[in-house]
Amino acid sequence: MEANAGLVAGSHRRNELVRIRHDSDSGSKPVDVSGQICKICGGVVGLTADGDVFVACNECAYPVCRPCYEYERKEGDQSCPKCKTRHEPIRLLTNGQPVSGEIPFPCATSDYNQSVRTNSGPLGPNGDKHLDPRLPVPVRIVDPSKDLNSYGLGNVDWKERVEGWKLKQDKNMIQVTSRYADGKGDMEGTGSNGEELQMADDDARQPLSRVVPISSSHMTPYRIVIILRLIILVNRETYLDRLALRFDREGEPSQLAPIDVFVSTVDPLKEPPLVTANTVLSILAVDYPVDKVSCYVSDDGSAMLTFESLSETAEFARKWVPFCKKHNIEPRAPEFYFAQKIDYLKDKIQPSFVKERRAMKREYEEYKVRINALVAKAQKMPEEGWTMQDGTPWPGNNSRDHPGMIQVFLGHNGGLDTDGNELPRLVYVSREKRPGFQHHKKAGAMNALIRVSAVLTNGAYLLNVDCDHYFNNSKALKEAMCFMMDPAYGKKTCYVQFPQRFDGIDNHDRYANRNIVFFDINLKGLDGIQGPVYVGTGCCFNRKALYGALLMSQKSLEKRFGQSPVFIAATFMEQGGIPPSTNLATLLKEAIHVISCGYEDKTEWGKEIGWIYGSVTEDILTGFKMHARGWISIYCMPPRPAFKGSAPINLSDRLNQVLRWALGSIEILLSRHCPIWYGYNGKLRLLERLAYINTIVYPLTSIPLLFYCCLPALCLLTGKFIIPELSNLASMWFILLFVSIFTTGILELRWSGVSIEDWWRNEQFWVIGGTSAHLFAVFQGLLKVLAGIDTNFTVTSKASDDDGDFAELYVFKWTTLLIPPTTVLIFNMVGIVAGVSHAINSGYQSWGPLFGKLFFAIWVIAHLYPFLKGLLGRQNRTPTIVIVWSILLASIFSLLWVRIDPFTSDAAKAASQCGVNC
């Protein structure tokens, strides 16, 4: 620094323009402003490199921290949030020294000093501030447009500098894109490393994410319309650059926390190995230090196919991962990456990349051929069961009776990638299964993985995905760490949930598979209370939150966690990780022990800790348990969706999925963990509880819904009306109710950004699910409680082939779930026909009331329309719905024809009319 003194001063020169000295060495009482809170993000305003309080606005000294100030200046509305003075654009000086956050607008007003005084201590005799002897030049506030001497700063040197600065500013208009350019400029120009570090230190105190409020013009009317939904709605924004600056600096060992990623799979026929493989590849290629990521694949089907394809995948990852990282591609699941179209003209693509991409694509095709060969081979099990490549029988031949199996691929001692770099560890786990032992479906599998991973790698955080949910955004782990490693959020956050997004859904999303309303309205809204519910996939957990409270004696530790000293020791590792010297073979032995089927006996697994048992929607239950302990959760929606999965797109599969969810809710409703009566210790927020109650009682609404759907038809058939007589007052109330529901809906759509079509699909599917799956769930749930009949977890099939014409949408499978909605549909159609024919027969005056009744019947049919389409299938692409409507209309017209039959005499007509009506 000394050697370059001149340049150091040069860099200080910039600082002087903004520095407001926080004078602790003055005689009178200093005001401590070091802890000043930023009015934008709520973080500490912090100091400049020289230890002064950072001031963003010279006009009003409104407290804003540097990151917020820079954000506002670069991407925000470029003015002071309080006095609206415009911030100067970001420019570079001629000598390459960037002018960034440290120079706000070079202006000052006379009342400025006053506002400064309150902030930063007393001023000197001339109204000038006390000077800090440690500084090379005194501190002052300068308006270059005014005579400098009028500020009592008769310093020629100063004046020159300002003039010079002005000149340079006019000449140079190079935009600085990031604040790191600033730091580097300093390093090259002045070598002032100390200053740079200090700036980095400042950043270390900044939050890693911020809440982005929704504009009040969108929110206020919404809140007014519906008091119950008075929720503090929020958006969030993460700062990956700050995360990197704090924990992952270039050239230093990364300080990011280790994370274990879990993938669950059970049935390789419904969940094709290629789908799982793509998920695994996207995890192995994730943008995170390789030694801090481990991928665990749980195979609940103990399928050799899954094992062998994972082995192939590990091999392919050695080529795939370096390719992804070198070219920084997205997404890093090859199937989806290669399905993307590249615009070679537009996307400034280098020829070398084009070549490598093509070569990689070929490699992937070859890999796919190998996987498909494995799948073909696995179609029919030989009589003696499967045999592994080394000739020994596959231990998992009986998926209900087999030992625990673990295989470690890649990682520290495994193969390197083709560039010679290490790869994340990949572990195959199939927990032990024996007859007579409850295995608790997915929740059981997840708990086994918690223990295996604690023994082998012990990541401080866990992230779990379904086998079909690949990382669509390679920075997803870092996004999660922006909350988990945040000084403010980290300690109280149990998980960060990402929204579920889907591929391969038909354009109109006929069966509301995207669940947009749930993800973009419900979960987003909950983020403003105590956090979103856990939805089972795409969720990053704080490992500690899964362990419950930790302060207890050794004996009770064993009672809680089971008899594994290695596992118990691991629970004490605050930052995760395992002692470096431990021998893998010993650990593997312990890992086999913790996945044995009797391990959880008389422990708290599934009752108090880990994934909670007792419901096929283990996710809701698990999240609820954490919220009831007072943890908060976070909803993170990065602009590029973090995860993407597949959804069942044919009607029957979709209904079965909804049935499972509804059944899971009923199971919770009738269990000890029911949010209506569980957890009154004051830690679960009231509105959060309300939301949980809503997520578990909804299947019950199917009963009134069914009645409501039948009423219009009933009215039409009997000639009676729902409302006895439409008095003016009654219709007023009715219209008011309708309008208020409608307004809430519209306002909700405004803040959530959900489209009308998505909303309408959701409404339709609510009725379809309500009259089928929800109804069945209520009865099955009661059966479970009363007769002890266990529920099973029917996995949805994940399509692997990309035919693209949505053939899957039209697949028709018979299920009893189809009966009630079909009945309701036919009932209403018959009602319409009967009603119209009745009106035809009863003359002019009966048409008025008829329209009222018809409206309700058509309203029901409109809701069930996608269901009807699903029932009718594709049938050679003829819009079959037209046929149905033609039949309907045909019958109406034929009745009409009968009525005005020109051949019947007037007398006969009168007689028949009388006959109908009397």
Ligand SMILES: O=c1ccn([C@@H]2O[C@H](COP(=O)(O)OP(=O)(O)O[C@H]3O[C@H](CO)[C@@H](O)[C@H](O)[C@H]3O)[C@@H](O)[C@H]2O)c(=O)[nH]1
């Ligand atoms: O005994 C079992 C049953 C299922 N699974 C896994 O559970 C996941 C979810 O199954 P899926 O058929 O895809 O169900 P979805 O309805 O699509 O899943 C949603 O709903 C489930 C709760 O019903 C959650 O567990 C899921 O995470 C969530 O994505 C899959 O990875 C399965 O392999 C197991 O590991 N073991």
Ligand SMILES: [Mn+2]
């Ligand atoms: Mn799924």
Ligand SMILES: [Zn+2]
């Ligand atoms: Zn201001």
Ligand SMILES: [Zn+2]
């Ligand atoms: Zn701030």
